[in-house]
Amino acid sequence: MTEQRFKTRRFYDMYLEFHEKIFETHVKCMQRLIAVLPFQQLNQIDIAERINQQKPILHASNLIIGDKELEDIFDDIFPIVKEFSYRQKESLLRLEELNDRRKISIKELVIAQVFGDKQKFSEIAEKYDVPATLLQRIFEFVASPFLELCAEFFTKKLSSYDWTQPFCPICGNKPSMARVNDQANTRFLWCRFCDTNWQFQDMVCPFCDCHDLKTIKIIFPSDRKPFRIDACDSCKNYVKTVDELIADKKFNITVSYVETLYLDFLAKHCGYQLPNHFKFYLELV
Ligand SMILES: [Zn+2]
Ligand SMILES: [Zn+2]
Structure with a gap:
């Protein structure tokens, strides 16, 4: 096997192992969230109004998750990213310290990532010298368990509405x-x-x-x-x-x-x- 092929193989193996761990952690986080979050409150959202205006159902003001739950998810996700990181160790240590010293709000960053506030990430990236791509991906991993549960909650209700937009009817993101x-x-x-x-x-x-x-x-x-x-x-x-x-x-x-x-x-x-x-x-x- 040539050096390049060996490196590529190693990259794919690590990439898959990383995602397997993220999946397993997401499942655990979802089980925890089901037990503590007041999902019935989502019934207060006027889905018909949102969908008729062709707007996604979730927005920053109707999230039923608090700082504590998101911090717990961050604490589960962060060690996995750290374990698989070779080139970003210093940035991750800075991020860990910022979190320990309560210099960043996990919820604010989750909201910024889900609703596409790139400005927020550039500000933090510049101020604390942590790459924006790293921040955005970590906070996407932190947001996902909650968003998936919301999607499960709304999917059945959504089927009776007409959604024709090229972005997600639940969180508003572009398709992958x-x-x-x-x-x-x-x-x-x-x-x-x-x-x-x-x-x-x-x-x-x-x-x-x-x-x-x-x-x-x-x-x-x-x-x-x-x-x-x-x-x-x-x-x-x-x-x-x-x-x-x-x-x-x-x-x-x-x-x-x-x-x-x-x-x-x-x-x-x-x-x-x-x-x-x-x-x-x-x-x-
Ligand atoms: Zn195009
Ligand atoms: Zn979505």
């Missing part, structure tokens, strides 16, 4: 993956923040709303594999896509998203924009 079924003629987008799926038009770019068929490029890395890249030449973004007719019936989209990192590198190689959060892995090892 899609699944298509040519027999049923459906395309569902998937949000990695809260694990929500929603139906969206086929062959339309969810990033720039481009409808021109000539700008959508489908890249199949290999025959009979269910995974492909649907890329847009207009905005240079892409969505990794699972073909349900070829995929194993029991495929899990969260796992598929992690396992298909090679598609992200292929998309980058083809000139498309690698989503910012992947830089986190490249900076980590």
Whole structure:
């Protein structure tokens, strides 16, 4: 095995092991949150009003999670990031110290990450010399268990409403993956923040709303594999896509998203924009 292939293999093994630990921790955090959070309070949100205005259900003022619960999740996630970090040890120590000295508010950063307040991260990154990509990814991992539980709570209720936007109806984030079924003629987008799926038009770019068929490029890395890249030449973004007719019936989209990192590198190689959060892995090892 050449040196480069050995390094690549090692990177993938670590990447998968890291995610396995994050998944296991998320499950534990979700079990804990179910027991303590007042989910019935979410019934007070007027879903019809939000959806009719084509706005996502959650926003900063209706989150039912407190600082304490988010700090506990941070305390579970942070050691995993630390364990797998080789190049960011000093930044992580600074972040740990900031947290110990209560210089940062976990809840504020979770809100900033979920609702796309990039300014907040640039300020902290600059002030305390901790990379913004590292901060954003950590706070996404901290937010996910709560967001997934909210998504579970709302999914059934959502099915009676019409949602046609290219962003998640629960948390408002852009899709990270899609699944298509040519027999049923459906395309569902998937949000990695809260694990929500929603139906969206086929062959339309969810990033720039481009409808021109000539700008959508489908890249199949290999025959009979269910995974492909649907890329847009207009905005240079892409969505990794699972073909349900070829995929194993029991495929899990969260796992598929992690396992298909090679598609992200292929998309980058083809000139498309690698989503910012992947830089986190490249900076980590
Ligand atoms: Zn979402
Ligand atoms: Zn586009």
